[in-house]
Amino acid sequence: xxxxxxxxxxxxxxxxxxxxxxxxxxxxxxxxxxxxxxxxx
Amino acid sequence: xxxxxxxxxxxxxxxxxxxxxxxxxxxxxxxxxxxxxxxxxxxxxxxxxxxxxxxxxxxxxxxxxxxxxxxxxxxxxxxxxxxxxxxxxxxxxxxxxxxxxxxxxxxxxxxxxxxxxxxxxxxxxxxxxxxxxxxxxxxxxxxxxxxxxxxxxxxxxxxxxxxxxxxxxxxxxxxxxxxxxxxxxxxxxxxxxxxxxxxxxxxxxxxxxxxxxxxxxxxxxxxxxxxxxxxxxxxxxxxxxxxxxxxxxxxxxxxxxxxxxxxxxxxxxxxxxxxxxxxxxxxxxxxxxxxxxxxxxxxxxxxxxxxxxxxxxxxxxxxxxxxxxxxxxxxxxxxxxxxxxxxxxxxxxxxxxxxxxxxxxxxxxxxxxxxxxxxxxxxxxxxxxxxxxxxxxxxxxxxxxxxxxxxxxxxxxxxxxxxxxxxxxxxxxxxxxxxxxxxxxxxxxxxxxxxxxxxxxxxxxxxxxxxxxxxxxxxxxxxxxxxxxxxxxxxxxxxxxxxxxxxxxxxxxxxxxxx
Numbered sequence: 001x002x003x004x005x006x007x008x009x010x011x012x013x014x015x016x017x018x019x020x021x022x023x024x025x026x027x028x029x030x031x032x033x034x035x036x037x038x039x040x041x
Numbered sequence: 042x043x044x045x046x047x048x049x050x051x052x053x054x055x056x057x058x059x060x061x062x063x064x065x066x067x068x069x070x071x072x073x074x075x076x077x078x079x080x081x082x083x084x085x086x087x088x089x090x091x092x093x094x095x096x097x098x099x100x101x102x103x104x105x106x107x108x109x110x111x112x113x114x115x116x117x118x119x120x121x122x123x124x125x126x127x128x129x130x131x132x133x134x135x136x137x138x139x140x141x142x143x144x145x146x147x148x149x150x151x152x153x154x155x156x157x158x159x160x161x162x163x164x165x166x167x168x169x170x171x172x173x174x175x176x177x178x179x180x181x182x183x184x185x186x187x188x189x190x191x192x193x194x195x196x197x198x199x200x201x202x203x204x205x206x207x208x209x210x211x212x213x214x215x216x217x218x219x220x221x222x223x224x225x226x227x228x229x230x231x232x233x234x235x236x237x238x239x240x241x242x243x244x245x246x247x248x249x250x251x252x253x254x255x256x257x258x259x260x261x262x263x264x265x266x267x268x269x270x271x272x273x274x275x276x277x278x279x280x281x282x283x284x285x286x287x288x289x290x291x292x293x294x295x296x297x298x299x300x301x302x303x304x305x306x307x308x309x310x311x312x313x314x315x316x317x318x319x320x321x322x323x324x325x326x327x328x329x330x331x332x333x334x335x336x337x338x339x340x341x342x343x344x345x346x347x348x349x350x351x352x353x354x355x356x357x358x359x360x361x362x363x364x365x366x367x368x369x370x371x372x373x374x375x376x377x378x379x380x381x382x383x384x385x386x387x388x389x390x391x392x393x394x395x396x397x398x399x400x401x402x403x404x405x406x407x408x409x410x411x412x413x414x415x416x417x418x419x420x421x422x423x424x425x426x427x428x429x430x431x432x433x434x435x436x437x438x439x440x441x442x443x444x445x446x447x448x449x450x451x452x453x454x455x456x457x458x459x460x461x462x463x464x465x466x467x468x469x470x471x472x473x474x475x476x477x478x479x480x481x482x483x484x485x486x487x488x489x490x491x492x493x494x495x496x497x498x499x500x501x502x503x504x505x506x507x508x509x510x511x512x513x514x515x516x517x518x519x520x521x522x523x524x525x526x527x528x529x530x531x532x533x534x535x536x537x538x539x540x541x542x543x544x545x546x547x548x549x550x551x552x553x554x555x556x
Binding site for chain 2: 015
């Protein structure tokens with residue numbers, strides 16, 4: 001198997017690891033939900 | 042009797058799986074159907090791990106496990122590049138859109154993606170944006186659902202000898218039935234269960250060719266050079282393990298982008314962000330969704346290329362022209378009823394998870410974004426009518442499945458391209474650009490769908506040099522440019538600052554600084 005054919009296998013692995021590390025250091029802002037009213041439109 | 046004796050193990054696996062889904066749907070029905078908020082969005086109280094698995098199982102459908110896996114039979118291991126594009130956009134989707142989309146949808150009290158457009162671009166035209174986007178969803182979804190039903194019908198035909206029309210009908214209407222039962226709450230939980238199963242089945246499917254030929258070294262030696270012929274009739278030789286020898290990188294990138302970018306533009310996936318319960322859940326989903334996705338893609342994207350080691354020259358000549366049948370053929374050739382039964386459960390899960398999600402999106406879109414906008418209805422009519430239109434839409438999809446206009450991969454990629462070109466500028470602009478306007482949005486959507494259709498049916502079939510240039514490239518570029526230019530030219534139509542401060546969550550900051 002040549003380098004470019006094998007590349008995506010390794011690249012996917014690297015992406016998963018880098019993403020997992022990056023998320024641990026990220027400040028994630030998620031707002032609390034207010035009780036929603038039943039919509040009519 | 043002979044049929045039952047031959048297929049008893051596979052049938053038993055299927056009965057166990059379908060029984061589990063029905064039971065789950067029935068149990069969850071009791072918690073789902075009281076209000077529109079609960080039926081459409083599960084009241085935004087789904088744990089992160091469930092959302093993560095549901096996102097994975099919804100995006101990775103039979104189009105991937107059957108269509109894309111089979112496609113690598115034709116194009117070799119280079120096809121895994123498609124999976125790389127998808128993994129990148131999975132990360133982008135959760136990083137760039139996830140938290141922001143959830144927060145804006147809460148602040149705007151949005152229930153569907155089209156109503157997000159209306160609420161975000163607030164203007165006399167914004168209702169038109171909502172209805173236009175709803176029609177685009179209906180147009181694109183029919184091809185996507187047709188692709189899924191086609192894939193699973195082929196599989197049932199290969200493994201259980203079920204005639205194509207019965208397999209497709211069973212798949213569509215069974216999924217429709219439990220979607221109607223459970224609403225969003227039911228779908229999220231059944232999707233999560235299906236996601237676990239799919240993840241395990243991806244690993245098992247990858248193992249099959251290796252077990253069949255007797256190990257890694259033997260298999261790699263067998264596919265390093267094959268005397269099978271390609272679709273064009275020329276010898277494949279070492280093409281399975283040589284980059285870009287069996288297809289152009291442009292074609293790979295086209296499929297990779299058009300399907301991968303659905304993760305940042307397709308309503309059935311964006312609506313997942315709406316349902317995340319809290320910050321902890323969001324963090325979990327941002328970490329684990331790319332892992333579920335990445336591992337599965339590594340397993341299945343090159344699977345078809347490995348199947349070359351299991352087939353004769355004559356069988357390869359047939360399969361290279363019928364790649365949607367490769368996975369079913371692999372299971373049949375492996376000839377283990379237990380393995381076939383387990384894989385079939387996972388493949389069914391892949392199809393059903395995706396179908397259930399889009400069926401609900403279609404139902405909510407038709408009722409809330411078209412019917413209710415055209416003729417407002419009492420709240421108590423919304424859920425029953427959503428259920429009715431979901432069933433009717435499945436009947437329409439069934440018709441197209443009986444007479445499919447293209448293969449699984451092409452159908453899925455075309456639907457993806459329509460979503461990307463029509464919605465991505467409006468979504469991204471809505472989330473990040475204060476200067477985006479209603480006219481920018483509507484012009485971009487129309488440009489996206491028009492360029493898609495012209496390129497797909499007018500340019501690619503008629504100009505050989507353009508055959509590998511997927512419609513996603515020109516359509517997305519055109520729609521994005523139009524969004525920017527039209528918004529710039531109509532800057533006076535931008536929503537007022539008060540509304541924008543609600544959209545971007547800056548009103549609290551403003552009030553804090555003044556007090």
